[in-house]
Amino acid sequence: MREISLVIAGMLLLSLIPYSGGVSPGSISASTKARGLLLTLDRLANYTKEIGCNSTDADAVRMKAWELYKAGSYNESIKETLKAMELYYSALAKCQQPQPKEYNESLLSNARVELSIAQSALEYAERLIKSGDVTGENLKELELAYNQTLFAYNAVKIALEENDTEDLAHKISLLHASREKLENVLNNVVQNTVRTKAELLGGMQLQRINMLIEKTNSTELLLLRAELDQALKSGNSDEILKLLRKVPKILREMERKGKLREITHTIPGHPSFPGSSMESSSNTTSKKPPEKEPGEKR
DSSP states (O other), X not given: OHHHHHHHHHHHHHHHSOOGGGOOGGXXXXXXXXXXXXXXXXXHHHHHHHTTOOOHHHHHHHHHHHHHXXXXXXXXXXXXXXXXXXXXXHHHHHHTSOOOHXXXXXXXHHHHHHHHHHHHHHHHHXXXXXXXXOOHHHHHHHHHHHHHHXXXXXXXXXXXXXXXXXXXXXXXXXXXXXXXXXXXXXXXXXXXXXXXXXXXXXXXXXXXXXXXXXXXXXXXXXXHHHHHHHHHHHTOHHHHHHHHHHHHHXXXXXXXXXTTTTOOSSSTTSTTSTTOHHHHHHTTTTSOOOOOOTTOOO
């Protein structure tokens, strides 16, 4: 590894030294050699960082080499530069070593788990998008998070299908982050959708209660109206839904106690509502339908 490192460094150095004016490599000044090596060293440092093979020791020696160069100590700078190169190459060698079998198996297992979780989130998001219940900015935000997660999902899925563990850890990390973002968006979208529907239904039920109150000054209805009105003003969807479930129970209880018998033209399906079965049965004596003849159509 040491011999290879020095050969590569020497080749890079020679490629950086100009040969204009008939100047040979043997007559290059120490300052030019030091600067050429430092530029090569910087490129090597950038490359190691790009692939995630960082070395704090090499970074420190590289900074020292530049300081020596700026101070005019060119020969000392060259020595430190070559030392830093060795450290960077050692870091690269460690990164390029094959991972143990146990590590790869663990990585593949983690990938399968993350794929399963992400698939559920993606399917739920897709159903919401196609349902038409989500619109406007909520829909745009959901579609963006969905597409990002789907892209990361496919990258991990392909890697698993090809049994490719190279850079799989990074792909899993990206999928995990994308999936968590999608789940946060889903929670917000669902809450906003529920809130919107709850407020719509609550407003409709409030109108119905007002109509009933006009016919009967019921304490139960007055209290229910006050609670529902307060919930609508606060935007508390949970409380609105709770009260909406409470309305039919109160109306049934009022009907049982006979408090709704005098109310007409207010509740479709109520016995006193025009056209209801009870009203028809009560008027059968005065409006009896004609007898049906055999085979006759009504």
